Amino acid sequence: MKCALVTGGSRGIGKAICIQLAKDSDYHILIxxxxxxxxxxxxxxxxEDAGSTGELLQFNVSNITEVQNQLDTxxxxxxxxxxxxxxxxxxIxxxxxxxxxxxxxxxxxxxxSLNGFFNVTNHLIQKMLVQKYGRVINIVSLSGLKGTPGQTNYSAAKGAVIAATKALAQEIAxxxxxVNAVAPGFIKSDMTSDLNEKDLKKLVPANRFGDPEEVAHxxxxxxxxxSSYITGEVININGGIYS
Structure with a gap:
């Protein structure tokens, strides 16, 4: 049984990714x-409605003991x-x-964001190396590339994951x-529900917020x-806001 693990897979972009992988691949989806x-x-x-199989895995990515115990079990x-x-x-x-x-x-x-990336990926990477095959995809953010005022913590975390993506990609290619990163801009989700879409979309050349499904594709x-010859990349998906 070949599996794809999506952390934070219950809502928003994570949910859309789980559904898209179910449609496009034969993977058993670990949510x-x-x-x-x-x-x-x-x-x-x-x-399951998309014709695939899956199961739930509950753990807090920031708690290394919880991550290791749940994945080992x-x-x-x-x-x-x-x-x-x-x-x-x-x-978050x-x-x-x-x-x-x-x-x-x-x-x-x-x-x-940062330690969660380490806790999950570090624990699973050895088996990938033995199998000589794998895909690591880190969801980062526009904030990690250009920096967003009011989000120094989030920008720092996502910027660090971007740098880690580039380094790890070279180690295991x-x-x-x-190992690649996807950097969404303004995407309709729980995380952006408090934002004023009407005003903010004026900053986006495409003049709209993106849909989670667009990131999931x-x-x-x-x-x-x-995608086997693409590694160490950070791919923006933001309607042209930062390019």
Whole structure:
């Protein structure tokens, strides 16, 4: 059984990625979620409706013990299964001006996006190296490339994952494992629901927010064998806002 793991797969972009992988590939979809089980079950139903199989994996990506225990337990119960695709999508925002930022607002954002990438990928990479095949796709952000005021913590976390993407890609390319990052701009999701779309879309040359499905199509391509000569890349998907 070949599997694709999507962290933060219960809602928004993560949910769209799970559904698109279900449509485009033969992968058994591992839907990671932290707390919202109902949303994760909705995603699982959509994956099954798309003609694929899947299951839920609950852990907080920022908690290394939890990550390792859950993944090891899953592997023990599925000895023949191989995780070929990792989509590091889990992330949170705690926006605010840097001078007022509390340590917890800094640390929780770094722990989820940056340490979450390490905790999940580091634990699974050895098996990928043995198999000599894999796809690691990191969902980063426009904020990690251009920096966004009020998001110094988020920009720092995503910028760090971008740099890690480029370094890791070079380490493991010989083993037929690609590592790429996808950097969405303004995408309609829970994370952007508080933003004023009417005003902000004026900043976007395409004059609209993107849909999660548009990001998911790109991720699905990067997760496929068709993308085997693309690695270490950061692909913007933002309607032309930063190019």
């Amino acid at each position: 990671n979620y932290n707390s919202n089980k109902d949303a994760a079950l909705d995603t699982l139903k959509a994956v 899953w592997q023990d119960n599925n000895k023949e299964a191989i995780i070929e695709v990792i989509v590091n999508n889990a992330g 925002t705690k926006d605010g001006l840097f001078m007022w930022m509390k340590p917890d607002d800094w640390n929780s954002v770094i722990n989820t 010989k083993r037929n494992i690609t 790109l991720v699905s391509f990067l997760a496929s064998k068709k």
